[in-house]
Amino acid sequence: MVDCVKRYRIFLFFSFFLVFALFNFVSSNELIQTKSKISRCVTCHTITGNSSVGMWPKIAEQHSDYMLKQLIEFKKGKSGDRFDPTMFGMLQGLSEEELLEFINHYSSQKVVKSDVKFDAELFNTGKKLYLFGDKDKGISGCVGCHGIDGMGNSSAKYPVLKWQHKEYIIIQMNKFKSKTRSNDINSIMRDISDKMTSDQIDAVATYITNMK
Numbered sequence: 001m002v003d004c005v006k007r008y009r010i011f012l013f014f015s016f017f018l019v020f021a022l023f024n025f026v027s028s029n030e031l032i033q034t035k036s037k038i039s040r041c042v043t044c045h046t047i048t049g050n051s052s053v054g055m056w057p058k059i060a061e062q063h064s065d066y067m068l069k070q071l072i073e074f075k076k077g078k079s080g081d082r083f084d085p086t087m088f089g090m091l092q093g094l095s096e097e098e099l100l101e102f103i104n105h106y107s108s109q110k111v112v113k114s115d116v117k118f119d120a121e122l123f124n125t126g127k128k129l130y131l132f133g134d135k136d137k138g139i140s141g142c143v144g145c146h147g148i149d150g151m152g153n154s155s156a157k158y159p160v161l162k163w164q165h166k167e168y169i170i171i172q173m174n175k176f177k178s179k180t181r182s183n184d185i186n187s188i189m190r191d192i193s194d195k196m197t198s199d200q201i202d203a204v205a206t207y208i209t210n211m212k
Contacts (some may be wrong), residue, residue, distance in 0.1 A: 037098060038105055040090055049106040050114075054167030060109035063154040063163075067103045072096075073183050081183035113163045118210055122205050126207030129200055137195050142204065145188070150211050157185065169205035177201075 038047070044052050049060030051151065071079040074087035075094075088200070091099075129149070133141035142161070146152050150162030161169070175181035177193040184190055 001074070019198075028124040038081055038102060041102060044086075045106070048112070049109040050112045051165070054165040055167075055171060057168045058111055058164055059106045060131075062107055062160050063152060063157070064100075064103050064107045065154060066157045066159045067107065068096075068099065069183075071099050071103070082181050084100055111163050113162065114165065114209065116209055117165065119206060122203045122206040123210055125200075126203035126205070128212075129204050130207050130211075134195075134200070139192055139200075140197050142208075150208060162211060166205040168207040169208055170201055171199045173205070 031136040044053070044056040045059050048150070070082065071087075071091060074084055075091040077083060077088045080161050129139070130142045133139040145156070145158040146161045150160065152158040152160045172181065173189075173193045173196070176184060176189040177196070179190060182190065196204075
């Protein structure tokens, strides 16, 4: 009887060990597959989503719904409202399920502040514009959509701006201004950027990339 109990316990132990090992093997295999797919993103965005080149955006901690919207529009190519030849090429052949894998990975990362040159005068000018806008020119403050902390609004699909590269912000603002990017909700970014001078865009971008 004692031997039977011992054998039963040994059987249970090895059964548990086998299930545990199999679970970890499947999980590890899925992680490897996911990372191999993300390899097409890391050249520009890095594995953490904190790109090191100013023209390529930081996508760490970005809202999932916003990212999905952008990727779907990139994938449309010239027929969409946000054409980018590089992104269009990268996204071909990918399913929405695969896009969600990228999104889940990068949205779970933490955005990191870059070590950039600080210009106090531009920072303060940009801070006023970000918080209060310019009533004389009919420019709304960025804070209404993107929040005082720059973390945006997920449900409204307003993106995280906190610590974004200055160069990237300027590029996108100018695309809105020239109407070559038109996927903003209710034309809000096109209307605002159209009223802003190059110096104001530069100041706001300086504040965003250096904000507390």
